[in-house]
Amino acid sequence: xxxxxxxxxxxxxxxxxxxxxxxxxxxxxxxxxxxxxxxxxxxxxxxxxxxxxxxxxxxxxxxxxxxxxxxxxxxxxxxxxxxxxxxxxxxxxxxxxxxxxxxxxxxxxxxxxxxxxxxxxxxxxxxxxxxxxxxxxxxxxxxxxxxxxxxxxxxxxxxxxxxxxxxxxxxxxxxxxxxxxxxxxxxxxxxxxxxxxxxxxxxxxxxxxxxxxxxxxxxxxxxxxxxxxxxxxxxxxxxxxxxxxxxxxxxxxxxxxxxxxxxxxxxxxxxxxxxxxxxxxxxxxxxxxxxxxxxxxxxxxxxxxxxxxxxxxxxxxxxxxxxxxxxxx
Amino acid sequence: xxxxxxxxxxxxxxxxxxxxxxxxxxxxxxxxxxxxxxxxxxxxxxxxxxxxxxxxxxxxxxxxxxxxxxxxxxxxxxxxxxxxxxxxxxxxxxxxxxxxxxxxxxxxxxxxxxxxxxxxxxxxxxxxxxxxxxxxxxxxxxxxxxxxxxxxxxxxxxxxxxxxxxxxxxxxxxxxxxxxxxxxxxxxxxxxxxxxxxxxxxxxxxxxxxxxxxxxxxxxxxxxxxxxxxxxxxxxxxxxxxxxxxxxxxxxxxxxxxxxxxxxxxxxxxxxxxxxxxxxxxxxxxxxxxxxxxxxxxxxxxxxxxxxxxxxxxxxxxxxxxxxxxxxx
Numbered sequence: 189x190x191x192x193x194x195x196x197x198x199x200x201x202x203x204x205x206x207x208x209x210x211x212x213x214x215x216x217x218x219x220x221x222x223x224x225x226x227x228x229x230x231x232x233x234x235x236x237x238x239x240x241x242x243x244x245x246x247x248x249x250x251x252x253x254x255x256x257x258x259x260x261x262x263x264x265x266x267x268x269x270x271x272x273x274x275x276x277x278x279x280x281x282x283x284x285x286x287x288x289x290x291x292x293x294x295x296x297x298x299x300x301x302x303x304x305x306x307x308x309x310x311x312x313x314x315x316x317x318x319x320x321x322x323x324x325x326x327x328x329x330x331x332x333x334x335x336x337x338x339x340x341x342x343x344x345x346x347x348x349x350x351x352x353x354x355x356x357x358x359x360x361x362x363x364x365x366x367x368x369x370x371x372x373x374x375x376x377x378x379x380x381x382x383x384x385x386x387x388x389x390x391x392x393x394x395x396x397x398x399x400x401x402x403x404x405x406x407x408x409x410x411x412x413x414x415x416x417x418x419x420x421x422x423x424x425x426x427x428x429x430x431x432x433x434x435x436x437x438x439x440x441x442x443x444x445x446x447x448x449x450x451x452x453x454x455x456x457x458x459x460x461x462x463x464x465x466x467x468x469x470x471x472x473x474x475x476x477x478x479x480x481x482x483x484x485x486x487x488x489x490x491x492x493x494x495x496x497x498x499x500x501x502x503x504x505x506x507x508x509x510x511x512x513x514x515x516x517x
Numbered sequence: 518x519x520x521x522x523x524x525x526x527x528x529x530x531x532x533x534x535x536x537x538x539x540x541x542x543x544x545x546x547x548x549x550x551x552x553x554x555x556x557x558x559x560x561x562x563x564x565x566x567x568x569x570x571x572x573x574x575x576x577x578x579x580x581x582x583x584x585x586x587x588x589x590x591x592x593x594x595x596x597x598x599x600x601x602x603x604x605x606x607x608x609x610x611x612x613x614x615x616x617x618x619x620x621x622x623x624x625x626x627x628x629x630x631x632x633x634x635x636x637x638x639x640x641x642x643x644x645x646x647x648x649x650x651x652x653x654x655x656x657x658x659x660x661x662x663x664x665x666x667x668x669x670x671x672x673x674x675x676x677x678x679x680x681x682x683x684x685x686x687x688x689x690x691x692x693x694x695x696x697x698x699x700x701x702x703x704x705x706x707x708x709x710x711x712x713x714x715x716x717x718x719x720x721x722x723x724x725x726x727x728x729x730x731x732x733x734x735x736x737x738x739x740x741x742x743x744x745x746x747x748x749x750x751x752x753x754x755x756x757x758x759x760x761x762x763x764x765x766x767x768x769x770x771x772x773x774x775x776x777x778x779x780x781x782x783x784x785x786x787x788x789x790x791x792x793x794x795x796x797x798x799x800x801x802x803x804x805x806x807x808x809x810x811x812x813x814x815x816x817x818x819x820x821x822x823x824x825x826x827x828x829x830x831x832x833x834x835x836x837x838x839x840x841x842x843x844x845x846x
Contacts, residue, residue, distance in 0.1 A: 190705040190725075192782040192818060194744045194789075202745075203781045206788035210770075210804035245780040265781075376519040396519075415523045416531075441539075448777035450813050451574040452532045452594075453521040459535035460523075475539035479808075484779050485816070489521060514844050 189385045191485075196382035200242050200264055207249060211511045214253040222269075223277035224249040225259040234349045234358055235259070235281040237274060238290040238342060240297050241266040243381070243484045244402060247339060250480075250512030256346035257290075257510075265381050265484070266403050268296030274304035278312070286311035286355035290342055290362065292334030293318040313355050315362035317341055319371045319492065321430045322399030322407045335402050336444040336481040336492045337369035340504075343513065347506035365500065370431045372423040373490030375400035376413065377448065379483045398422060402446070402483045402490075416453075420460035423491045424468075433470055433495050440504060441465065441472040442492035445479035449487050454478065461491050474504055480512060518714045520814075525711035529571050529593055536578060540840045543582040551598075552606035553578040554588045563678045563687055564588070564610040566603060567619040567671060569626050570595040572710070572813045573731060576668060579809075579841030585675035586619075586839075594710050594813070595732050597625030603633035607641070615640035615684035619671055619691065621663030622647040642684050644691035646670055648700045648821065650759045651728030651736045662730050665773040665810040665821045666698035669833075672842065676835035694829060699760045701752040702819030704729035705742065706777060708812045727751060731775070731812045731819075745782075749789035752820045753797075762799055762824050769833060770794065770801040771821035774808035778816050783807065790820050803833055809841060 193199050201221055208217045208224070216227050229235065238248040239261030248260035259277040263269035278287045287308065291301045293316050305312040319337030326333050345362040353361065375397040378387035388404045391397060396419075399407025408426075433439065443457045454477050465472055474496065481490070496504070507516030522528050530550055537546045537553070545556050558564065567577040568590030577589035588606040592598035607616045616637065620630045622645050634641040648666030655662055674691040682690070704726040707716040717733045720726060725748075728736020737755075762768065772786045783806050794801055803825065810819070825833070836845030 190722075190742055190816060192705070192745045192748065192778065192786055194746050194785075199781065199785060202788045203785040206784035206786070206791070206806070209791050209801075210784065210787050210806050243779075243781065245784070250780070376521070393519075413519055416521045417523050419521065447779040448814060448816070449521065450572075450776040450811055451579070451808070452528065452572065452813070455535035455539065455574070456523075456528060456532040457521055457535070458539050459531045462535070462538050472538075477535070477539050479780070482779055484781070485777060487519060487777070487814070516846070517844075 246512030253510035255508035271304040313359040344503040347503040369494040371492040375488035377487035379486035435469040440474040446486040447482035575841030582839035584837035600633040618643040642688040673832040676832040698823040700821040704817035706816035708815035764798040769803040775815040776811035
């Protein structure tokens with residue numbers, strides 16, 4: 189294992205301290221680093237809280253700030269945070285308008301966020317994201333996995349919350365964005381969890397895992413490595429089959445790196461994916477390209493397509509000021 | 518070689534097409550993809566042009582836009598662009614106030630930019646960056662290498678150009694920022710140039726290259742992998758020895774990933790580096806953390822420290838709108 193760390197036991201706390209030092213204008217750590225919170229919550233605004241296992245940075249803590257999340261609860265690497273983290277985060281950032289949890293569909297996360305919602309002693313609603321079309325059931329998941337599309341839900345719901353939308357409407361909006369959003373990923377090389385010290389799965393020199401999950405979970409099939417165009421055709425094809433957007437739809441195209449894939453390859457995938465969308469009569473008018481929902485040092489990428497309407501375009505374009513996404517301010 | 522590509526011969530052009538599609542509001546490609554230009558140059562503003570071998574994305578094309586570069590000339594991977602690229606870029610974006618070339622100190626780049634300056638038939642000045650303290654002479658370099666500090670020069674000079682600073686003053690400013698800026702890097706895993714198909718150097722399972730260049734050039738020494746704290750102490754120590762900032766100085770700390778290093782490790786390095794700076798009585802008040810000056814899929818990171826004054830803080834904080842850096846607008 190080759191990593192820039194001091195000890196497998198302290199990776200998360202040291203990384204959170206670095207994040208807090210670098211972005212002190214935006215965020216601060218809760219007691220015992222149980223959560224990362226927006227420095228200046230907005231009174232009267234619904235508080236948006238997400239979280240999950242670490243190792244997917246910048247998700248979620250990198251999306252705390254104006255126009256996106258009010259708090260993020262980081263678990264240990266690939267391990268759900270605990271209900272006390274979510275309860276204390278809610279206590280810290282709820283200004284009286286209620287709390288909305290945004291949860292990726294993994295059994296541990298759903299169980300712990302559900303428990304926290306019941307125990308929080310305040311008004312809480314939850315959105316569970318499940319945008320991954322690769323498989324219907326997976327290692328840690330009943331139903332579809334929540335992956336990179338989660339950041340689109342966080343951005344759009346975050347923008348609406350900033351504008352004062354109430355809790356029930358935000359919950360409906362988030363569910364709607366999730367329904368309009370589909371993803372699929374491919375891994376070329378596995379990742380290594382620091383505490384394990386060795387790769388969490390193996391791939392032969394010429395193999396890739398098509399439909400991989402963001403913890404290295406198996407996907408649809410293990411096949412020989414092929415061209416970027418063929419990979420994009422496979423992933424976009426699966427997404428469009430499932431999403432079935434009407435011809436002429438406008439979409440947001442997110443090409444997301446898993447952590448060890450250079451940007452030159454991600455933009456090449458944008459080109460491949462866009463050509464396939466164009467061929468299907470679907471027009472990408474919003475783009476996000478980079479490593480936003482990662483799997484430690486896994487090599488590979490995912491493609492996410494989200495169908496846009498006037499409201500969701502306005503919400504996507506709205507100002508955001510977080511460590512990892514920033515525009516309009 | 519495991520990469521998301523179609524063919525080693527078309528990586529650059531396909532990636533540029535993806536970049537142009539994703540950021541059509543900011544930039545466009547020149548004829549034959551010889552350069553990437555700002556979509557709306559500002560009349561009367563000095564035109565800033567950079568460039569160099571590809572494989573360092575988002576450098577330089579990702580920094581084209583308001584408040585930074587007017588054009589970037591991409592060579593093939595790890596290969597200098599040719600003078601005709603720079604001459605045509607200058608023709609496209611010079612609005613009459615002259616052209617400033619920002620060049621990383623590599624022999625091929627310096628030679629070709631110098632030739633372009635002579636042949637351009639317009640007023641041209643040049644800044645050559647050489648912020649890497651690791652070695653005094655390297656595989657492709659006489660004198661020190663220009664590395665991640667280049668983006669700080671591009672940002673600050675870009676902000677000053679946007680405000681209307683004339684050519685001679687911009688040249689002096691850029692030279693000054695370069696003098697205040699030092700970097701050093703470490704590689705844990707090599708990178709693979711697509712056309713070569715195999716890693717461009719080898720490291721044993723327990724080895725790292727301390728002082729590596731951004732093309733995998735040898736650094737100061739090959740040593741056993743050690744802790745993040747020890748690595749940061751070595752790199753920040755070398756930087757401070759050379760930079761000799763006065764106690765109480767304010768600095769910008771850039772922790773830059775080389776392409777295959779996850780963000781969780783980069784923020785951990787921020788924490789390590791900041792502690793060392795604090796101990797030396799140096800205060801980091803500006804931070805940039807991410808993979809901005811990369812070496813394809815090399816694993817590792819560099820640390821850059823740039824001494825700030827009132828002017829450079831204002832220039833760093835000024836609005837910027839590019840594919841890879843965006844704030845204030």
